[in-house]
C-alpha cells in the first residue's frame with residue numbers, strides 16, 4: 532500500500548475559470564507543477580479527483596474532458612510527473628443532460644472518486660493527503676478516511692471556506708509546510 536496525494540483540479544492545479552474544458556484555456560496555478568513534483572518525489576501517488584458538472588449541464592462532453600486530461604497528462608509527463616489517476620464526476624442531480632442528471636456517489640462531497648481510485652491503486656488512505664479549494668473537497672476526503680485534508684483559500688473561491696479555516700492560499704505553500712514539517 533502506498534500513500535496518495537488526492538488533488539482537486541480547478542482552483543488547486545489550474546486557475547478556476549469556471550467549467551474549463553479546453554487545454555488552451557488551462558492555466559496552472561503558479562507553483563502547482565513544482566508542488567506535484569515534490570509530492571511525487573516524497574512517494575505520493577498523484578490522483579486528481581474533480582467534479583465536472585459542466586458535462587451534466589451540457590457545456591461540454593466527456594470526449595472534450597478526456598482530451599483536456601490527455602493534454603494535461605502529456606504536459607506533466609514532459610516535466611517528469613506521472614499522474615496515477617484522473618477521476619472525474621460528470622453528474623449533477625438537476626443537470627440538463629438526462630443520463631448525467633443523477634444523484635451519484637462520486638460528486639464531492641461524496642467520497643466515491645477517492646474510494647474507487649484507492650481501491651484500484653492500492654492506496655493507504657490513512658497515510659494520504661487531500662488538497663482542495665472547497666469545503667466539499669475536504670468533506671469528501673474526511674468521509675473516505677484520508678489522513679490529512681487541506682483547504683486552500685484561493686482568490687476564485689474565498690467563500691469556499693464556508694466556516695472552515697483555510698490553512699494555505701496555494702498548493703505550493705501547503706506542500707512546503709507539510710513536506711518540511
Ligand SMILES: O=P(O)(O)OC[C@@H](O)[C@H]1O[C@@H](OP(=O)(O)O)[C@@H](O)[C@@H](O)[C@@H]1O
Nearest residue numbers: 539540541547549550551581582583584
Ligand atoms: O474544483 P473541481 O472539483 O476540480 O472542479 C470544479 C468545476 O467543475 C466547476 O465546479 C462548479 O461547481 P458546481 O459543480 O456547479 O457546483 C463551479 O465551482 C465552477 O466554477 C468550477 O469550474
Ligand SMILES: [Mg+2]
Nearest residue numbers: 539541542664
Ligand atoms: Mg476546485
Ligand SMILES: [Zn+2]
Nearest residue numbers: 620622635637
Ligand atoms: Zn458522479
